[in-house]
Amino acid sequence: MSQLNETHDPGLKSWVASANVPNNGFPIQNLPFGVFREKGGNGAFRVGVAIGDKVLDMAALAALQPWQGLAADALQACTGSTLNALMALGTAHWSALRRELSRALREGAALQNRLEPLLLDRAAVEHDVPALIGDYTDFYISVHHATAVGRQFRPDNPLLPNYKWVPIGYHGRASTIGVSGQHFHRPVGQTRPAAEGDAPGFGPCARLDYELELGIFVGPGNAQGQRIGIEAAESHIFGLCILNDWSARDLQAWEYQPLGPFLAKNFASTISPWVVTLEALAPFREPFRRAEGEPQPLPYLSCDANSKAGAVSVELEVLLTTEQSRSQGAEPARLSRSNFRDAYWSMAQLLAHHTVNGCRMQPGDLLGTGTLSGPQEDEAGSLMELTLSGKNPITLPWGEERSFLHDHDEVILRAHCSKPGYPVISLGECTGIVLPALPV
């Protein structure tokens, strides 16, 4: 999946003018998939591909029957209201569709006249979660995050002994995954008793946090009992989105022993609407390297190919607006930046691990990376890390302080890939607003 082909030619231009604007993020080299409908509409969502400030209606395109073979089959899989059918097809189909889309959207393409009527303004559409997510798994692949969180509990021994062997993950809740723009009420729940033996606290979460993550959409998957070997693992990855794993730290601290986080996470998770294919990310693959002295992974998690291009450089950032900042028209405050390439485990390792026991993965399943904190303190992907659980509140440019999120705060996660001589590939953004808790 890391091989470059004609669709990655940095010189390609589109007849969609906005796609050629420098740094617009959605050039003809990107072509991410999502589902959309006219804003405020009540019809079914349709599959679309983003190009510049437009979205191409794939069902309408399929009605034109422009192609043959794999690309035609893949296009036909884009006529439903989710990406699941396309995700199920696999790399040969995905690649054939991308090539035809790239050719059809290039300057001088014969199809231009027929495609122009199929474009909508991206500003005029709304999105839904792009796939029916059967199962959602959240991992914990940033050793920097795991260490920073562990340090708050175990200063002398922050990392648990399994961390460098097991890609730690757990099952999340699929039913409350929403798309960017999601509003949700601050969760209510139990918190640790003030003193041992007391009744627990109960009320609105007082330590509401975001987690800066990427989401990985699974492609064909495996039958129950089969495994996806690490060499084949990337052929089962359709693409990436941005993910905010909102977290109620005070609920989490009280509930999570011994079976892990539950109500502290399942009130809401938010993903970005556009899924950038792994093929579109090929120019940003990087060697997957561990620091000197790290243990060699067990054989089922090791592979040569993986070591050559196991990582992806995806630049991530967290921004915040508040009721006050929006009323003042202030720019969003950037809280941190980090990069996906600093993760301890690769995407291929996650899939190989997840299926080594025969667990079945289905098209549209979502894997979260876990909080993608970087090695530097200012690369922390959550407030718990940035503020040391509230001990060091941050001051926002307009004067407000934050330890954790307040009502009406809006968190904006953004991600993109960039390198000299290549158009910026944006993963778009993932926003969400915290509403006040509903009375109990």
Add this chain to the structure above:
Amino acid sequence: MSQLNETHDPGLKSWVASANVPNNGFPIQNLPFGVFREKGGNGAFRVGVAIGDKVLDMAALAALQPWQGLAADALQACTGSTLNALMALGTAHWSALRRELSRALREGAALQNRLEPLLLDRAAVEHDVPALIGDYTDFYISVHHATAVGRQFRPDNPLLPNYKWVPIGYHGRASTIGVSGQHFHRPVGQTRPAAEGDAPGFGPCARLDYELELGIFVGPGNAQGQRIGIEAAESHIFGLCILNDWSARDLQAWEYQPLGPFLAKNFASTISPWVVTLEALAPFREPFRRAEGEPQPLPYLSCDANSKAGAVSVELEVLLTTEQSRSQGAEPARLSRSNFRDAYWSMAQLLAHHTVNGCRMQPGDLLGTGTLSGPQEDEAGSLMELTLSGKNPITLPWGEERSFLHDHDEVILRAHCSKPGYPVISLGECTGIVLPALPV
């Protein structure tokens, strides 16, 4: 939901003769729902209702349009290949359908001649998981299980401080839930290093276990951000099945910190094919009582109605066969018995807790109870408890010993409700066979 009505009359007899055989478990007072097709068929599964040794084809019944109003709407919801549409309708519809089914299957019913052709032999059909399970949550509601497991890690302080306040639960894997008769390969995975600092072990699970549970199928559910209050909670429960939460104890011990069980559980979970409705269980409701001195639950988990009929007496048992016992024609060995009424948390408390933070429940979601061990040692619902993690192997009647499950072992979970003067209501059985691990 605990009110008795005409369908609970213990004197009712059916024109399906096998339903009147004492202790057959599927009398006219039961009427559980499932999905079926002819054995070895490759068509779609259809909704059926079990009566005696027959299954009534509900899609064929719907084609007769025998009823009006709520019952007709509910019957129409039984024409797909899952129970989700029926589960979505709620108690008024469920109850209306049950009443009409009961009337139509009674001795002397006018519909007998038209229904007889719609009956198939239960022995001639096969089943699938009865609902599309969007999300699966597993709880931990037996304080006896939690104490027994905790004692193995913390002899002096077996129960964690949150146990008696928080109905502890976590998200499980929906994609690997199968129906009774499921065969699965012994999972492979990492295990704790022999010595600190060593590489972990890797290979087939050596401590494979079952867990005796019930599954609770969710009905209408709630929109994200809303709550299901405890008084309304039971109206969101469609019915119960038996659940085996197969567990790889050695994988679990190494992977579960800090985010909970993952690969140790998600290789397979097995449920029984028939869902017994909560209405059918009304004669077996019992007061929900806690021992003296237990803390009063927080208000969102407390309710008077709950204390009057919060529990259900469901008798559970675990049986085992092995390759040897089957070749000898030996009867299955009973390993333990327990009763659902001994659980620490009620079904209503589980739903109220799960949604107090706004988590969305959808029709067909499954809640596992967690291992239903009773207060006595021989009421343990897992081998880990029965054998003290292998320290005290059990001897089977035909001479074999077991600490944990061997390849080709078959675990049979059974459940039923009984009381004097009322026909036995069976939840059927939930079987599964362990196949050898696939080579890595």
